[in-house]
Amino acid sequence: MTTQATAMVLASFAADSLALGAHWIYDTDAIDQRIGRVDRLLKPLPDSYHADKTQGEFTHYGDQALVLLESLARTGAFTLTDFAAAWQALFTGYRGYIDKATATTLENLAGRLPPDQCGSHSSDLGGAARIAPLVYWYRSDRDRLLEAVRQQTAMTHNNPATLAGAAFIAKTAWEVLRGTDPVTAMENALEEGVADIDLDNRIRGGLDSGGKDTRTVIKKFGQMCGIAAALPGAIHLIITYPNDLKTALIENVMAGGDSAARGLVAGMILGAHLGEAAIPEEWLTGMVHCGRITNLLAAGKGAA
Numbered sequence: 001m002t003t004q005a006t007a008m009v010l011a012s013f014a015a016d017s018l019a020l021g022a023h024w025i026y027d028t029d030a031i032d033q034r035i036g037r038v039d040r041l042l043k044p045l046p047d048s049y050h051a052d053k054t055q056g057e058f059t060h061y062g063d064q065a066l067v068l069l070e071s072l073a074r075t076g077a078f079t080l081t082d083f084a085a086a087w088q089a090l091f092t093g094y095r096g097y098i099d100k101a102t103a104t105t106l107e108n109l110a111g112r113l114p115p116d117q118c119g120s121h122s123s124d125l126g127g128a129a130r131i132a133p134l135v136y137w138y139r140s141d142r143d144r145l146l147e148a149v150r151q152q153t154a155m156t157h158n159n160p161a162t163l164a165g166a167a168f169i170a171k172t173a174w175e176v177l178r179g180t181d182p183v184t185a186m187e188n189a190l191e192e193g194v195a196d197i198d199l200d201n202r203i204r205g206g207l208d209s210g211g212k213d214t215r216t217v218i219k220k221f222g223q224m225c226g227i228a229a230a231l232p233g234a235i236h237l238i239i240t241y242p243n244d245l246k247t248a249l250i251e252n253v254m255a256g257g258d259s260a261a262r263g264l265v266a267g268m269i270l271g272a273h274l275g276e277a278a279i280p281e282e283w284l285t286g287m288v289h290c291g292r293i294t295n296l297l298a299a300g301k302g303a304a
Contacts, residue, residue, distance in 0.1 A: 004177055004272050005136045006297050007279065009069070011271025012132035013293060014283045015249045015263030016062035017041050023059055024049050026223050028215055028256045038253040039246075041286040049097045056288040059260040060096050065130035066289060068152060072137045073299040078148035084115035084155060099225075101127065105156045116151065119158030125230035127157025128166035129264035135173045135272075137300050142174055164196035165227045168203065169265055176272040182238050183207070185269075202228050206235030214240060214251040223257020230258055234265040245270040245278040 021042025022031050031038070034045065044050040050059060058066065067090050071083040088109050091098060098106075101122035108118035131149050138145035146167055153166040168189050175185035186207060194200040202221075209217045209232070217236050222229025233255070241248035248266055253259045271279065284290050 002139075002301055004275055005139050006294075007274070007276040008173065008177065008268050008272035009132045009136050009297060010276060010284060010290070010293065011245060011249075011267040011279050012264050013058065013062055013065065013267075013289070014279055014287060015252070015267030016058050016065070016260050017056060017287050018249055018283060019253050019260040019263045020044055020050055020053060020057060020059050020062075021048075021055075022253050022256070023260045024258065026256050028219075028254065031254060031256055037250065039250050041283060052095045054288075056286045058289070060094075060099065060102065061126050061130055061260050061264060063090060063096065064126075064156075065133060065264065066293070068130060069133035069136075069293065069296050072133055073296040078134060078137065078144075078152065080115045080151050080155065083152060084109065084118070087155070099124075099126070101156050115155050119154045119156050121159050122157045123159045123161045123227055124157060124225040125162070125165065125227040125234075125258070125261040125265070126225060127153045127155075128162050128169055128227065128231075129261040131166060131170060132173070132264070132268045135170060135177070135268070136297065139174070139177055142171075145170055145174065161196045161199050161227050164194050164199050165231050168194055168199075168231075169268070173268055173272055176269055182242060182269050182273050183210075186235065186238070199228060199231070202232045203235060206232030207239065209236040210239035212236075212240070215255045218252075218255040218257070218262075223255065225258040225261060230261050231265065234262040234269075237262065237266040238269050241270070243274065245274050246280055 022038050025031050041056050043055040067086045071086050075082050101120040104120035105118050134148050149166050149170045171189035172185045218233040221232045237248045252263050
């Protein structure tokens with residue numbers, strides 16, 4: 001299981017790094033004309049939200065996931081206070097984009113609100129998408145996993161839909177690591193219950209979208225950051241390309257919008273399912289922090 005769990009984390013980070021070059025470009029024709037097919041790690045365009053980043057780095061989502069992994073390795077377990085302090089430090093003089101959920105959480109922390117009360121009300125997928133390190137760390141303790149996922153998500157995205165989506169993703173990844181195919185794992189997580197009726201319906205829509213044209217489907221669901229749009233898009237990628245992680249993550253970026261959050265989720269589940277061999281080697285060697293991530297994962301080999 002450790003090998004598959006390592007692939008799960010690496011694939012999630014690779015998806016974010018791949019998305020960096022075209023992240024938040026909603027006009028897919030503009031992606032075609034200005035960038036072309038995004039099948040390699042790219043430096044963002046000069047007018048990008050991530051213009052100060054370079055090839056092989058992460059969006060602000062990936063950076064937060066790395067801080068989470070570092071916190072787990074440092075403390076040996078998920079500790080909200082340690083994660084909150086490290087997360088806050090990340091954004092001191094940050095060389096990257098700070099979204100509304102992040103700005104609100106930082107303001108609340110600066111106002112002395114405790115980490116369990118400082119979260120924004122954002123319903124974006126981003127807060128739930130960065131959980132691959134937690135699934136890795138608690139791959140043998142489902143209850144602790146779900147509680148840690150809830151706490152870390154609520155710290156920045158204290159919204160019922162985002163919390164429900166985070167639990168759904170964690171339950172799915174948990175089962176896939178045990179050999180369940182992704183579709184069955186998602187159906188089981190859905191059967192167990194999603195604590196948000198609208199998101200439940202949207203997840204079902206994602207499960208019904210398999211095999212259809214990805215750009216068309218994601219545009220219909222919505223290319224935006226909100227979990228009600230972005231999670232069904234990620235589900236579409238997982239069920240449409242169940243044996244082809246590379247194509248899934250490329251088509252994700254080519255569909256435009258918040259490809260980084262969608263990619264973190266799709267990469268996580270497909271990485272857990274297919275293993276490290278499914279991740280293009282050049283994506284891993286091109287990731288600036290790949291060596292760091294590998295070393296941090298090694299520290300968690302004997303985790304719960």
